């Protein structure tokens with residue numbers, strides 16, 4: 001089996017402050033090493049502060065446009081110049097609250113790579129879709145939008161985060177088995193395009209990950225770390241999750 005370096009990514013969403021940067025980042029930086037990539041996704045206004053603390057960072061979304069009259073958008077080129085290494089694309093909150101389509105997410109993915117950012121493509125089904133037996137179909141469509149636009153090789157320089165919408169911020173974590181089933185499906189689907197991409201792509205799980213469940217989730221064969229929301233705002237919990245990625249992925 002391919003060796004994949006785990007990632008523990010903290011998505012602060014529209015939370016955090018300069019105080020939180022000071023409280024968490026010094027500690028977090030110590031856990032980013034040869035064995036695990038630790039990344040913080042702060043609100044864009046705190047990106048430079050996080051980078052200045054020596055922490056690997058990214059934006060929570062990115063514009064699909066180049067520079068121009070796009071008030072309020074985050075330019076991938078500027079984010080990269082400031083020091084961002086990654087960006088999330090297609091987080092379910094962007095899809096549901098800001099109506100981002102699969103096509104738009106694919107455009108953002110392309111723009112991120114064009115300007116040197118590694119996209120983390122977020123995918124996942126709603127509870128209704130899961131209940132209707134459509135989990136695999138929904139996740140496959142979300143990934144195929146990127147493959148159709150850019151070709152499967154574009155996934156080489158990316159990460160996928162599987163985040164079932166029903167598990168986000170609800171405390172209702174997918175069981176390790178439920179998560180593993182979908183991660184395995186994603187790898188299987190990718191292997192029909194390219195076996196090397198399927199084996200080397202890092203696939204993170206997100207959705208109510210905390211310091212108590214991270215170890216069992218990360219121990220699954222196809223789970224390469226986590227995208228953490230609420231627990232990434234608590235220093236001790238987040239550090240504990242970072243430690244559980246070591247030797248468990």
Ligand SMILES: O=C[C@H](O)COP(=O)(O)O
Pocket residue numbers: 011091163167168169170171206207208209227228229230231
């Ligand atoms: O990006 C992170 C996810 O939306 C998970 O959030 P959560 O850990 O608060 O459920």
